[in-house]
Every structure is written in structure tokens, then in C-alpha cells.
Amino acid sequence: MQKLRVRYAKRGRARFTSHRDFGRAFERALRRAGVPMAYSSGFSPHPRISYANASPTVAASEAEYLELGLSQECDPAKVREALDAALPPGLDVLEVVVAPTGALADLLTGSLWRITVVGVGRDVVDRAVASFMSRESVEVQRLTKNGIRSFDARQAVVLLASSDAGLDLVTRHQEPLVRPDDVLAGLAVVEAGFTPIEVPVLTRISQGRLDASTASIADPFRC
Amino acid sequence: MTIPSSTPAQPDAPPTLFERLEPLLAKVSKPIQYVGGELNSVSKEWSDVDVRWCLMYPDAYEVGLPNQGVAILYEILNERDWILAERTYAVWADMEALMREHQVPQFTLDSHRPVRAFDVFGLSFATELGYTNMLNALDLADIPVHARDRREDDPIVLAGGHAAFNPEPIADFIDAAVLGDGEEITLKISEVIREWKVEGRPGGRDALLMRLAAGGNVYVPKFYDVDYLADGRIQRVAPNRSGVPFRIAKHTLMDLDAWPYPKKPLVPLAETVHERYSVEIFRGCTRGCRFCQAGMITRPVRERSIDTIGAMVQGGIEATGLEEVGLLSLSSADHSEIADVTKQLADRYEGTNVSLSLPSTRVDAFNIDLANELSRNGRRSGLTFAPEGGSDRMRKVINKMVDEDDLIRTVAAAYSNGWRQVKLYFMCGLPTETDEDVLAIADLARRVIATGRQASGKRDIRCTVSIGGFIPKPHTPFQWAAQLDHETTDVRLAKLRDAIRSDRQYGKAIGFRYHDGKPGVVEGLLSRGDRRVGKIIEAVWRDGGRFDGWSEHFSYERWMRCSEEALAGTGVDVSWYTTREREYSEVLPWDHLDSGLDRDWLWEDWQDALDEVEVEDCRWTPCFDCGVCPQLDTSIQIGPTGRSLLPIAAVTQGVTVS
Numbered sequence: 001m002q003k004l005r006v007r008y009a010k011r012g013r014a015r016f017t018s019h020r021d022f023g024r025a026f027e028r029a030l031r032r033a034g035v036p037m038a039y040s041s042g043f044s045p046h047p048r049i050s051y052a053n054a055s056p057t058v059a060a061s062e063a064e065y066l067e068l069g070l071s072q073e074c075d076p077a078k079v080r081e082a083l084d085a086a087l088p089p090g091l092d093v094l095e096v097v098v099a100p101t102g103a104l105a106d107l108l109t110g111s112l113w114r115i116t117v118v119g120v121g122r123d124v125v126d127r128a129v130a131s132f133m134s135r136e137s138v139e140v141q142r143l144t145k146n147g148i149r150s151f152d153a154r155q156a157v158v159l160l161a162s163s164d165a166g167l168d169l170v171t172r173h174q175e176p177l178v179r180p181d182d183v184l185a186g187l188a189v190v191e192a193g194f195t196p197i198e199v200p201v202l203t204r205i206s207q208g209r210l211d212a213s214t215a216s217i218a219d220p221f222r223c
Numbered sequence: 224m225t226i227p228s229s230t231p232a233q234p235d236a237p238p239t240l241f242e243r244l245e246p247l248l249a250k251v252s253k254p255i256q257y258v259g260g261e262l263n264s265v266s267k268e269w270s271d272v273d274v275r276w277c278l279m280y281p282d283a284y285e286v287g288l289p290n291q292g293v294a295i296l297y298e299i300l301n302e303r304d305w306i307l308a309e310r311t312y313a314v315w316a317d318m319e320a321l322m323r324e325h326q327v328p329q330f331t332l333d334s335h336r337p338v339r340a341f342d343v344f345g346l347s348f349a350t351e352l353g354y355t356n357m358l359n360a361l362d363l364a365d366i367p368v369h370a371r372d373r374r375e376d377d378p379i380v381l382a383g384g385h386a387a388f389n390p391e392p393i394a395d396f397i398d399a400a401v402l403g404d405g406e407e408i409t410l411k412i413s414e415v416i417r418e419w420k421v422e423g424r425p426g427g428r429d430a431l432l433m434r435l436a437a438g439g440n441v442y443v444p445k446f447y448d449v450d451y452l453a454d455g456r457i458q459r460v461a462p463n464r465s466g467v468p469f470r471i472a473k474h475t476l477m478d479l480d481a482w483p484y485p486k487k488p489l490v491p492l493a494e495t496v497h498e499r500y501s502v503e504i505f506r507g508c509t510r511g512c513r514f515c516q517a518g519m520i521t522r523p524v525r526e527r528s529i530d531t532i533g534a535m536v537q538g539g540i541e542a543t544g545l546e547e548v549g550l551l552s553l554s555s556a557d558h559s560e561i562a563d564v565t566k567q568l569a570d571r572y573e574g575t576n577v578s579l580s581l582p583s584t585r586v587d588a589f590n591i592d593l594a595n596e597l598s599r600n601g602r603r604s605g606l607t608f609a610p611e612g613g614s615d616r617m618r619k620v621i622n623k624m625v626d627e628d629d630l631i632r633t634v635a636a637a638y639s640n641g642w643r644q645v646k647l648y649f650m651c652g653l654p655t656e657t658d659e660d661v662l663a664i665a666d667l668a669r670r671v672i673a674t675g676r677q678a679s680g681k682r683d684i685r686c687t688v689s690i691g692g693f694i695p696k697p698h699t700p701f702q703w704a705a706q707l708d709h710e711t712t713d714v715r716l717a718k719l720r721d722a723i724r725s726d727r728q729y730g731k732a733i734g735f736r737y738h739d740g741k742p743g744v745v746e747g748l749l750s751r752g753d754r755r756v757g758k759i760i761e762a763v764w765r766d767g768g769r770f771d772g773w774s775e776h777f778s779y780e781r782w783m784r785c786s787e788e789a790l791a792g793t794g795v796d797v798s799w800y801t802t803r804e805r806e807y808s809e810v811l812p813w814d815h816l817d818s819g820l821d822r823d824w825l826w827e828d829w830q831d832a833l834d835e836v837e838v839e840d841c842r843w844t845p846c847f848d849c850g851v852c853p854q855l856d857t858s859i860q861i862g863p864t865g866r867s868l869l870p871i872a873a874v875t876q877g878v879t880v881s
Contacts, residue, residue, distance in 0.1 A: 013241075014492075016254040021492045025262075028490060028544030031576075035878055045576075058249045078878040086544065088262050088492065199249035 001038050002070040003099035004079060007063060007221065014090025015060040015201075023051070025087065026066075033082035038069040052108050053207065056179055061204035062094075063111070065220065067104050097221050107220035108173065110158065110210025113180045115167040119197030125162045128191035133160055138186040153178050153186040159215035166200075170215045236269030237340040240330045247321040255493045256284035257318065259310075259332030262490040263542060265297075266334045267307040273420060274413045276300055276308040277331055277341040277378065279360060281353035282772060287312040289497040291551070292347045292384060294485040296405050306413050309333035309341075313356040313770065314363070322363060329364035338364035342416055344378040345409070346397075348386035351749035352772035354393055357382075358764040361396070368761065370398050370445060375427055379435075381412070388473070388520050389697040389813040392749050392756040394444035398432060401441055402816060403473030403520075404506070406482050408440055433466065442471040442816060449754055449812075455795040457753060457810040472817040473520065475857045479506060480531045487542040499547035499580070500539040504532055504564065505861075508553035509841050509849075510585075512611070513622045513832050514650065516696035518553055520818045522851040524842060525860040529560050529567070533868040536568060546576050555581045556590050557842075559862035565596045567868040573599065586610055586625045591636045603641045608633070609648035613664035619835040620655055622828075627667065631674050638675035644685045645671060651715055652693040652707030652740070654832060661715045664688060665722040672729040687734035688723070690716060692743035696750050698818040700828035702811060705804040706747045709740030716740075741779040745771065747801040748786070753812035756800070758789035819857075821850030 010017060017025070027047055030037055037047035048069030055061045076096040084093040117125060132138060138154040156178035159170035171178055180202045187194045209218040248254035269275070278297055280287030287293065293310065300308035309331035314322065322328070329338040338344055344366070346357055361368045366377050373380075382390050382400040390400040401408050412435060419431045426433070435441040446467045450458040462469060476482060488500065505526040508518040527535075536548050550564070558564060561581075568579055579597045581590075586608045594606055608630070612618040615626050634645055649664050668686050675684045692712050695701045716737050723733050748756060762785035763771075770776040786797045805811065807826055814822070824847075831838060838847055842861060852858050 013258040013260050016248055016258050017492050018253070018255060021255055021494065024494065024498075025490075025492050028262075030544075031546065032541070032544035033878060039576075058254065073880045074878045075880050082878050088260055090260060091492075198246040 002073045004068045004070060004074065004076055005097050005099045005104060005221065006066050006068060006080075006083070006093060007095040008066070008087075009092045009094055010055065010059070010061045010064065010090065011092060012060075012090045014088065016058060017091065018057040019051070019054040022054070022091065023049075025091065029083055029086035030068075032086040033079070035068070035074065035079055035083065036070055036072040038071045050104070052104050053111075053173060053177075055204050056181065056202075058199070059180070059202040059204065063204050063207040065104060065108060065207065067099055095221060104220070107209050107218075107223065108207050110170060110172050110212075110217050111207045112205045112217050113167075113169040113171070114165070114203045114205050115169060115180055115184065116201040116203075117166055117184075117196050118200070120194055122162070122164070124191060124193045125167070125187075128187040128194040129160050129162050129167070131190040132183075132187055133157070135190065138189055140182050140185040140189060142182060142185070149176075151176050151178075151182075153182040157183060158210065158212050170210070170217065172210055172212065237336050239335045240327060240337060241335040243325065243327050244330065244335060247318070247325060247327065250321060251317045252315070253493060256312070257314070257332065259335070261288075261332075261492065262544075263487040264333055264489050265301045265308075267301070269307070269334075269336070271304070272307045273305045273417045274307075274343075275341045276306065276343045276345055276409070276413070277311055277338050278308055279311045279313075279338075279344065279346045279357075281346055281348065281356035281360065282313055283315065283770065284312040284491075284493060285495045286772075288489060288491050288493075288495045290347065290349065291485070291501055291503065292349070292405065294488045296345070296347075296409055297489075298484050298486060299406055299482075300409060300413070303410070303413070305417065309336065311338055311360065313353075313360060316769070319359070319363065319769075329360050339366050339377060341378045342420075343381055343412070345381045345383060347405075348382055348384040350772060351386045351392070351746060352777075353386075354749060354760045355764040355768045355771055357393070358396060358761065359769055369395055371395075373398070373428070375424075377428075379416075379428075379431070385517060385520065386750075388516070388816060388818060389750065389752075390442065390444065390816075391449075391754050391812040392752040392760060394754045395757040395761075397444065399435060399441050399443045401474065402471065402818065403440075404476035405474075406476050406484070408474045411438070412441065436467045439468050439472060440474050443467070444754075447815065453794075455793060455799065457812060459810060460812070460815045470815050470817045472855060473819060475523075475819075475855050476506070477525060477857060477860065479503070479525050479527045479860075483527070483531050483535050486535070486538055488539070490543045490545065497549075498545065499549045500536070500543050500545045501549040501551045502532055502535045502539065503527065503552060504550045504555060504558050504561075505552045508557070509859075510554055510557070510624075511622050511828075511838050511840060513620075513700040513828060514611070514653065514693060514696075515553075516699050519699045519820060521553070522819065522849065523857050523859045524557075526558055526862055528862060528864045529564050529866055529868060530864070532564055533568065533571070537571075537871060540577060546578060548577060548579050550579065550581050554585055556585055556587060556593060560864065561593060562596075563863075563867065565593050569596050569599055571868060571871055582607075586630045586633050591633060591640060591642075594637075594642070595640055603643065605644040605646055606637050606642050607646040607648065610667070611648065611650050612653060612660065613649055613662070613667060614660045616835060617653060617656060617660045617663070619837055620832050621650075621653055622832070622837050624837055627670075630667070631670055634671050635674045635678040638684055639678040641679075643683070644687065645675070646687045646689060647671070649688065649690045650693040651690050651719075651737075652712050652743075654701060654704045656707070656715075658715055658718060661719050662722055664690070665719055665726070668723065668733045669726060669729045672732045682732075685732055685734060687736065690719075690735075690737040692738070692740050694743050694747045694750055697811070697813045698820055698825075700825050700832055702751070702825065703805040703807070703809075703829055706743070706801045707740075708798070708802050709744050712740030712743070738774070742771075742774070742777055744797065744801055745777075745779065745782045748782075748797055751812070752800055755790065755793055755795070759786045762789050817854070819849075819851035819855040821848065821854070824849050 039045035080096040507524040
């Protein structure tokens, strides 16, 4: 059985796709592309696909990853092309490589996010960032299936910097996973004036092995 | 068709609403349902076409997207280079609130254009419970809800679908309605609109409606007046101007092989109620079940040939990537070549992940053979049959010709072939029904389990009984019948439930599903309502009523309160519309709309029902003069063709390393 790793993007309108929706669309695309999938055994066999760290619905991404189990050996370049053609616009397959040994998840320990904030002055953003980074912990809340849950959004943040383009954020993947919207909630906690007039647009720029000392992310297909 | 020598001056393309919509999407649940861009969706340049349709299925995206009718029209219209068609669906309350707050009008999904900018706003009503959603969409689109208030540049609001066979309750809100198959008539309407636009829109909106009405297949309610008798019944419905027909005829598509749609249905990113590619293997049904509006209004039977079905399945799977294929019709096992169709398709797709289903409803041992054929790889979970009536007597009344022993034999065959669960559908509240008829369902279910245990040699088999309330529908022999009041319906169902639950030997093996009778009252009111019912629909919508087909959003209390207010002074009330039996001489609100069925034949069939006399199927016995073929100049189109499907090459796997 061949294993392929796939990097794909969620762009434009497609950022509103939920992870479940993506999963169904991707399975259909595999069939349309004629990718010879390996199936799980059992009463209702599923194609062997493992997803890693899906970004939240509404977030755009340039760096989503998954791994496929195939029943026949395939040319990764052809698979990329065929899958990309079979997916709707905005769900773009960027790279396909043959999986080396080792778990994909071990290579995905951090993410770089870009956040576009509308309706908050640069000075307020800077103050919020400085205040957030100066703290040991910032307690935020998130509504989950099991009700409202409180957790620390600060500890997972390796880097948070503002520019005219918005905010750059590097997070460490840990349990519970701190998402960029949790960090935004944290900024509102430390700075009352941090009230964007629109829901900020989140984009995952890259994902890979995190070097905390330099806040850099190593490409999981090239390390 | 005449091709105009010059195209009319094009209005500027309306700006896309997406930028204004995008910030709202992050705040609503399941935003994907509002963004469009589905696989196989079409987005055309506004100025490249002459006629523009906005199609709506007036329910949530997850229900509306898989709708076969809209899918067909979307493709047929967009295949013409001079027409564009986009889609819109009912938005949920969270989105509605944001749209109203930020003044974002009702938009299409394909290019996010405002609905008001289109020439035609066409709505497909599979059920009357979408009426409040239509009013909400009109209002959100900034189109006046009353047809009489519409401006020259508002779209023509056009209703179609099965509910349009009695559009009187929405007569104040629509500009026009079409009856029957939409494939050809939508193109014809498009041509009329194009001509009128090319000529510079002479006479304005009313003149366009007049051109459409004069053709005889488009009903324009405002060209007809309804007079009432002092007791509230209708005295007459008649044209209020010359040049429009007294009766408007339904449209019938002949030769379904020439119209193999949908070829490339949209494949959504969002989850929807059906995730399968469906092929309509024939249209129409002449079994003659007296409760069944679909069977009555879609006559005659027109089959697709085995080759067309095979080609559609193959093309549809390729175009969509779906793995489930449904072979649809009103009674699928009645296709003249169904055994060949199922066997040959099963052969073709053996060893692949493609699964075929045949939503068959008739209780017939032959169906078990077909079901076995379609489940070769061993997935035999459940089979569904619809005897509809609990007793032999009841089934004679409704003309569902199957006797109890047949049913038991069929079920025994199912269990002995490895099927573990049988679902049985019934109706409650049928004409002449008594408690005994409904309690007979319990006896039947017991016999099913007893027989099943014997046939399979196992104890762990199940039978689920599902019951719906009967609602008399226009253009059926039961259009004159009294609907059973919801109190009696609920009492009968409670007795049945107790009878099943108290059975120690079999009770635990029988599942029981039913809904309370109240929503059926509202559906009954809307099904057989007249123009006075429009006021109720409007009041319910203004009071916040939306998504009436969803039990969590439906409010019986609101409908009754609004009915009382809206009908004050008319001398009629909800029970007058629902639980009252009509007489032969009464003018029914839809009598001027011609489904092809002879009114006297319907009446005789109603009398036969009361006498428990059955009527045969005209595909196998001589014509019994329902009137459709001569009235509409149509005929039955059935096989067998005797042709076979060739095996197809395995899916080309161009991605593998050879």
C-alpha cells in the first residue's frame, strides 16, 4: 500500500467549508479523479484518509495536510493534478508527496497565522499585543459541544506581532488546541478597546515543525 | 423559434453582493450553504444573455439543493447561450436577521446577484408548506409581496411544482403559475420574454403576462375573478378580460429519452438530505391510488429506455463523483424492463463502490427479486413497502390493490432472503376509515413478525410501522372528501400504539412512528384552499412564520390564530376547508385548472371508492377513460425495447504508475 501526503488550501469562498463538508467533498473528488483508494474493512468501508489539524470553519488556509492510503502505486504529480481538477474552486491541492516513514502529526507542531483586523486602530492593536505578550496566561472562554469552557490562550502563543497588514501569529499545537480566534478573544480580554467591527479574517500561512527559539515553521515536506 | 436580429439594450449588470455578504457569513451557522460555487454550478456573464431566471426551492439549502425539478430546469436553461439561471434558497433566521440589519437583499448563490434584478423569479413548490418562505424571500428581495403592487422592473414571480396545481391560496402573491412538466414550458416562457424585451417591452409587465396567458399553459391569477355564494362556496371563476382561456392546461413532456436531465447535477460542499445521483426512470403513474396526487397529475406514464437510463447513470457518476444512484419514479418496479435495468446495472457496477437503490413502494414479491439483485454484496438491512391501508377493505377504498396474503407472502420472501427489517407505511384518516381499519395495522404487523420469524428462523427481525395523516388533494378522486379532524386522528393512533405496545409476543419487534395530526390540518387548508386563504398565509408570515415543513419551526397555534383573524367575516373557517365533504356541484377552487383528468371520471372514481370498487391499471387493461390522453393529446410511452446495456470499461485510472 502506498501512502501519499497532500497539502491543500482553502481559499476565497471555500473558507466557509467546515471540516466535515471538506471530508465529503474530498472523498467524492478521489472517486472522480479515479484515485485507487485503499478501503477499511467492515460493514461500510471507508477510504483510508487521515486528516491532521483541520483549520476552523471560516478560516482560510494555505497549509492543510492529510494522508492517503492507496491500493495501487500512483504518480504523486498526476494525483495532485487530478484531485485539484475534481475539487471545487477554492479547495486547491497544492502538493502531493510520497509519505516517508514516521507520523505526519509529528511534523505538524506549530502554525503561522495571518489575521486581518478591521475597525481597530493600530495603536490599540499594538497595546493589546504588548499587554497580551507581557502576561503569563490569559484566560479565555469558548463555547464547545459540552458547554462553555475556560482555558489559557497565552501559553501556546510563540509569537504575536502587528503590522499594517494585520497580525502575525505563531502558535504551538498543544492540548487544548489554541486557535487564532481564541487569541483574538484574549486580546479583547487584555485590552477593552480591541473590538473589531467585523469578524477578523484568519488565514493559516504555514504549518509544520515549530522551532520555538526562532518562532519558525519548517515545511513538513522538506525536512 | 425566431432568432431576433438584434439583441435588446442590456441593463448594467447588478453588482455582486458577495463583499457585503462575506462579513455576515462568519456570524451564521453553516455558512457554506450561502456561498455557492458547487461542483457543476454555472456562473454566466449578465450581459451575455437575453433572459435571466432566478430559481428557488423555498426551503433550506440542505433540502432545496437535491431537488430534482430545480436541478433539471437549472441545466436546461443554462444550456441555452441566451439564458442564464441562478438559484436561491430560504435563509435561516440568523442570516435573515443579519441581512435585514445590513440591508443585504435576497441573493443568488451562483453569482450573488440580487433576486430583484432577474426577469423571472421561479419557485418550485413540492409542498404547500413553502408558501411562507416564498413571502419571506420576496420581502428580503425587496419585491412587493402582493402581485398588484409590483413595479415594471420587478421580476415575474412564477410558481411551479405539484402544489401549483392549486395555486389559489398564493394567487395574490404570484404573477403566474405553470402546471405540469417544466422542461419545455420554461423555454417557451423564455422565448416570449425575449421577444417582448427585443420589441422594447411594449405594454409593460401586464402585456407580457397577457402574452404568456394567451398561450394557454400559463395561469395568470389576476386575469381571473372569483365570485362567492352567500354561504361561502365559490360561485364561479372566470376570466376578467378577453384573450385568456377559461381553463389552463398542464404541460406534458413526451419522449423522456430526448430530455435526459439532470446530466450534471450540482454537488454541494454542505451536507444535504440526499447525497445521491437520481435518474427518473419513468414519469407518471396509472396505478390509480386514489389518495395520490402525484399519480393523478403526472399522467400518462412515460418511460425512459434502458439505454438512456444506463447512459445517465454512467454520465451522472462521472460528473458528480457520487456513489449512490437512485432509480426514481412513482412506482419503480413498474418499469416495463425493470428486471433488465436492475440486473444489467448491477452487473456493470459489480465490484465497485457504486450502490443502486430502487425506492419501490409496491408490495409485490417481484420487488424482492429486484432488491436482492441490487444488494448482491450482502447489504440487506431494510426494505420498505407501502400498503397505505391497514385492512383489505381500506385498500379497496384507496385502490391500492394488494391483499393481506400477498403482503405476507412478500414479507416472508424478504425475511427468508436475509432482509432483517421491513418498514411499512400507512395512512390514517382515509375516507370511510373506522377504528377497526386502523387497528388492523397492528394485526398485520403481528402477522409480519410471526411470518418473518418462521421464514428466517430468527427472532431478531424487526418491522417498523410508519403512519402519516391522510390529506385530501386537488385533482384526485378524494378532492371531495372530508379530512379527518386531528383529534380523532390522534385518538386512533393512540389506540393503535397501545394495541402494538401491549402485545407481549410481538410488541417489542414492532417499531411505531407517527406524527400528531395538527400539521396535517394546515397542509389540508393550504392544499384545498381558495384565494381567501392567502390572507392567512400572509398573516402567519408577518407573525414570524417560516419553514413550516420543519416541526421545530411550525406553530399550529399561530396558524389557527391567524386563520381566525383572516377569515373573520367570510363565513368560512378552517374546518370548512378541511373536514367538510364537498358535493359534486360545488365549484372547486382549482376547477379552472386542467390536469387532463375528466371531472366526471374523478367523481365516479370517488363513488367507486365509497363502494369499495377497485380500478385496474390502463397499462395492462383497456383504457378506463380518466381523460388525460385525449384531453392533452398524449399517450402512454412504455417499453419493452428489448435492448441491453453493454459492459463499460473500468474507470480509467490515469493517476496510477503502470
